[in-house]
Amino acid sequence: MSFANVFRSIASRPRSATKGPLDVDEAPVASPIPSQASRFSSSQQASPRTSLSRGLSPASRSSAPSIAPVTSKDFSFLLRPEIYHQLSPLSIPPPFRHPSRQPAPETPIPDLLNHGHFRSAAIAAVQALTSSPVSALSAAAHPPVSPTDHVRIFELLYTRLVCLCLIDATSLAAQESKALEDLNSAFYLDPLTGAHLVPWELRVLGVRLQAIGFGDPRRAVMSYYELAREARVEIAKAGKAHDHSTSELWKHRLAELGVKVAGALVEMDDLAGAAEHLATLGDGNQPFKVGGDGRLAMSRALLWLHLGDVEAARLCVSDGKGGEMGERIVDALADMADGEYKTALEKWQELKSTMEENGVHDEMIGVNLAVCQLYTGNMTEARDSLEGLVDEGSASHTLLFNLTTMYELCTDRHKNLKLRLAERVASKQPTPLGWEKTNADFKL
Amino acid sequence: MSHQRYPSIDPKEPHSVSLKVLRPSLVVQHPLPTPVSLPTASAHNYQEPPIPASLAYHTNGDTNPDPFLLAPILQLPPSFGSAYVGETFSCTLCANHDVPLPGELPPAAAGVSASGNLAPTSPANPPTKRKFTRDVRIEAEMKTPGSSAALKLPLLGANGVVVEHPDSNNNNDNGAAKGHNHAKGGMDLEPGDTLQRIVNFDLKEEGNHVLAVTVSYYEATETSGRTRTFRKLYQFICKGSLIVRTKVGALLPPPPLPSESDDLLEEKKKGGERKGKGRDRRRWVMEAQLENCSEDVMQLSRVGLDLEPGLRYQDCNWEVVGSGGGRPVLHPGEVEQCCFVVEEDLGPNKAKLEVDEDGRIVFGVLGIGWRSEMGNKGFLSTGKLGTRIVK
Numbered sequence: 001m002s003f004a005n006v007f008r009s010i011a012s013r014p015r016s017a018t019k020g021p022l023d024v025d026e027a028p029v030a031s032p033i034p035s036q037a038s039r040f041s042s043s044q045q046a047s048p049r050t051s052l053s054r055g056l057s058p059a060s061r062s063s064a065p066s067i068a069p070v071t072s073k074d075f076s077f078l079l080r081p082e083i084y085h086q087l088s089p090l091s092i093p094p095p096f097r098h099p100s101r102q103p104a105p106e107t108p109i110p111d112l113l114n115h116g117h118f119r120s121a122a123i124a125a126v127q128a129l130t131s132s133p134v135s136a137l138s139a140a141a142h143p144p145v146s147p148t149d150h151v152r153i154f155e156l157l158y159t160r161l162v163c164l165c166l167i168d169a170t171s172l173a174a175q176e177s178k179a180l181e182d183l184n185s186a187f188y189l190d191p192l193t194g195a196h197l198v199p200w201e202l203r204v205l206g207v208r209l210q211a212i213g214f215g216d217p218r219r220a221v222m223s224y225y226e227l228a229r230e231a232r233v234e235i236a237k238a239g240k241a242h243d244h245s246t247s248e249l250w251k252h253r254l255a256e257l258g259v260k261v262a263g264a265l266v267e268m269d270d271l272a273g274a275a276e277h278l279a280t281l282g283d284g285n286q287p288f289k290v291g292g293d294g295r296l297a298m299s300r301a302l303l304w305l306h307l308g309d310v311e312a313a314r315l316c317v318s319d320g321k322g323g324e325m326g327e328r329i330v331d332a333l334a335d336m337a338d339g340e341y342k343t344a345l346e347k348w349q350e351l352k353s354t355m356e357e358n359g360v361h362d363e364m365i366g367v368n369l370a371v372c373q374l375y376t377g378n379m380t381e382a383r384d385s386l387e388g389l390v391d392e393g394s395a396s397h398t399l400l401f402n403l404t405t406m407y408e409l410c411t412d413r414h415k416n417l418k419l420r421l422a423e424r425v426a427s428k429q430p431t432p433l434g435w436e437k438t439n440a441d442f443k444l
Numbered sequence: 445m446s447h448q449r450y451p452s453i454d455p456k457e458p459h460s461v462s463l464k465v466l467r468p469s470l471v472v473q474h475p476l477p478t479p480v481s482l483p484t485a486s487a488h489n490y491q492e493p494p495i496p497a498s499l500a501y502h503t504n505g506d507t508n509p510d511p512f513l514l515a516p517i518l519q520l521p522p523s524f525g526s527a528y529v530g531e532t533f534s535c536t537l538c539a540n541h542d543v544p545l546p547g548e549l550p551p552a553a554a555g556v557s558a559s560g561n562l563a564p565t566s567p568a569n570p571p572t573k574r575k576f577t578r579d580v581r582i583e584a585e586m587k588t589p590g591s592s593a594a595l596k597l598p599l600l601g602a603n604g605v606v607v608e609h610p611d612s613n614n615n616n617d618n619g620a621a622k623g624h625n626h627a628k629g630g631m632d633l634e635p636g637d638t639l640q641r642i643v644n645f646d647l648k649e650e651g652n653h654v655l656a657v658t659v660s661y662y663e664a665t666e667t668s669g670r671t672r673t674f675r676k677l678y679q680f681i682c683k684g685s686l687i688v689r690t691k692v693g694a695l696l697p698p699p700p701l702p703s704e705s706d707d708l709l710e711e712k713k714k715g716g717e718r719k720g721k722g723r724d725r726r727r728w729v730m731e732a733q734l735e736n737c738s739e740d741v742m743q744l745s746r747v748g749l750d751l752e753p754g755l756r757y758q759d760c761n762w763e764v765v766g767s768g769g770g771r772p773v774l775h776p777g778e779v780e781q782c783c784f785v786v787e788e789d790l791g792p793n794k795a796k797l798e799v800d801e802d803g804r805i806v807f808g809v810l811g812i813g814w815r816s817e818m819g820n821k822g823f824l825s826t827g828k829l830g831t832r833i834v835k
């Protein structure tokens with residue numbers, strides 16, 4: 001047989017299907033991996049983790065079942081005050097610190113969240129967790145939590161960590177998340193049902209925070225795959241039980257984990273790896289999607305732009321893969337990456353008017369338009385554009401940061417302008433978008 | 445910017461030139477699901493949008509690729525960053541007619557905020573005296589490590605139009621055509637106004653660079669006026685981005701296969717005109733190692749030879765390997781190995797390959813183009829590469 005023939009026969013062999021742990025196995029065959037739950041519960045009986053059991057005294061363990069019927073576990077190791085950091089009000093600009101604008105101490109946490117008082121919510125969560133209310137009023141609003149009430153403990157802990165992330169204190173959240181130790185430990189499983197006691201959202205957030213906290217970014221990728229394995233087991237289980245909605249929930253979670261792995265790779269600066277990984281995530285023939293059409297295509301394009309490959313970015317959203325808007329946005333960004341700011345400016349202007357015709361207000365379009373204006377030498381217009389966005393109620397970190405950067409460019413008296421801007425933003429009605437801003441937002 | 449010095453010609457009154465490098469970056473976001481305690485959250489509603497505050501920006505449309513880490517919104521650079529050989533140094537220069545904000549003035553003077561100037565109103569200045577700032581001009585020069593004299597730089601104004609060109613500087617009538625503007629592109633600044641210019645400069649040398657910015661203007665009162673000038677120096681270090689090592693070796697023709705040698709004999713018998721086409725053509729292998737010595741990730745976009753007449757080459761790198769690999773991405777400290785086959789081009793009309801008196805053949809130069817974050821372009825070429833003919 002000649003070489004050419006060998007090649008042809010290899011080439012004609014259909015490519016075998018490659019399925020990774022982040023893909024859903026459509027066939028409802030039992031996974032070769034034994035059920036996560038049974039594995040965890042058996043291992044728990046065999047070897048309880050010593051590191052996690054230090055908060056448990058034998059006495060509390062034996063007396064617990066009568067108090068809490070759900071679980072006998074004692075989570076008092078998460079209630080130690082030394083875990084939690086003090087949040088200084090000095091990190092926020094004076095206009096936000098004004099007592100008349102700060103929420104009352106007895107405001108319930110859901111209200112705090114709904115009004116964007118994330119720092120106050122983070123403090124309130126810790127007051128409840130550590131039973132250290134500042135007053136009788138706040139004690140009534142945030143009652144101390146029982147060490148065995150795992151539902152409320154994890155709810156408060158999740159609120160705490162999320163709020164720290166939202167107030168630009170991710171490093172503190174990362175330190176505090178270390179108290180959870182190994183979230184995959186059997187200790188966190190319900191001894192009766194084998195179900196994980198920690199809410200999914202907290203487990204997912206814990207992956208990233210612990211990776212930062214322990215200074216080991218690779219750990220995040222590994223931990224997401226651990227969660228993905230569990231999600232696949234749950235999908236298989238739900239499929240067998242013909243529980244469609246549960247199956248959809250887990251498929252959605254699995255898809256999100258896939259995207260999160262890409263994010264973790266970007267944070268590790270492994271951009272090429274992230275691009276490869278994103279390319280393997282399916283959005284066409286898979287029965288589930290993260291968000292609407294074209295989000296994955298858009299994600300891929302943004303990653304290529306971040307890496308600098310403008311052509312690859314354009315290709316990712318071409319032929320309708322990114323939707324009409326996605327393609328136009330990437331097109332304008334790609335022009336900017338090519339240094340064609342003038343062309344890009346026109347495209348952003350067109351996008352803005354198209355969106356406004358459809359009743360869409362998009363802060364990103366406005367901010368990028370202003371960046372183009374600055375780069376084409378029209379800083380005065382750029383500044384006016386951004387001021388307009390603030391007047392319309394937008395207040396993202398990027399908007400404020402860009403605007404204060406322009407203040408720095410156009411006057412030596414930028415400190416006063418920044419404080420004025422802070423005053424304007426502070427006078428806005430609190431919304432779930434977040435009201436309180438930090439000094440870093442205003443470059444103060 | 446590592447250094448800022450202010451050897452202002454007129455140091456008594458502060459002036460304002462601001463400087464920023466240009467290249468925005470995509471913003472990172474970490475979409476977070478709503479805390480469980482919010483009444484809207486429910487365990488089984490998986491289409492629950494994330495907390496709006498955890499997204500990079502607000503929209504009521506569908507432009508955000510959440511849950512992905514990168515968002516399409518652009519942020520201006522937080523600091524000057526690093527400058528690398530092969531890349532373009534870009535920055536915006538601003539001369540500002542600074543005035544106190546209305547609230548800053550003492551109540552008595554609050555009504556005359558227009559009295560400010562590029563310099564702040566000093567108490568000695570009677571607030572009633574109006575000052576005008578006319579004919580403001582910015583000029584920029586770059587002093588590179590290798591050159592003794594500073595190089596005057598072209599400046600871009602609004603909409604990217606070249607307003608200050610080094611060649612046009614000496615003829616005064618050049619800018620007069622511009623109607624309302626003064627000669628040489630000067631501009632009047634009302635209080636609070638800014639004159640913005642953009643500088644682009646291709647960095648070719650490692651080492652200390654100094655950007656010298658000169659601002660001049662005519663300060664006029666109702667009755668008199670004077671021309672004022674100040675100068676600011678911005679020093680920065682340009683670092684190497686790529687280390688290129690090359691090696692050339694002769695590519696010897698493989699010994700003829702037994703079956704081929706007969707054919708060859710046949711051919712030789714047929715006539716000598718095809719002689720140069722096969723085995724008599726000299727060939728070399730040129731290998732190049734490209735090491736990323738910057739602190740940024742770079743993606744090689746083009747690596748190719750620009751050869752002297754009488755030579756041609758074959759690329760043996762990622763573009764011929766096929767779509768499998770894609771363009772190489774080099775992290776800081778990583779090395780990419782490239783390879784080219786250079787051969788004599790012996791066509792009938794081709795120039796003859798020149799060998800210099802030292803017996804050296806000069807091939808030409810190796811050009812390397814790359815892109816880094818958000819499309820930042822870089823390009824550099826080596827010196828003349830070649831090989832010595834072994835006789």
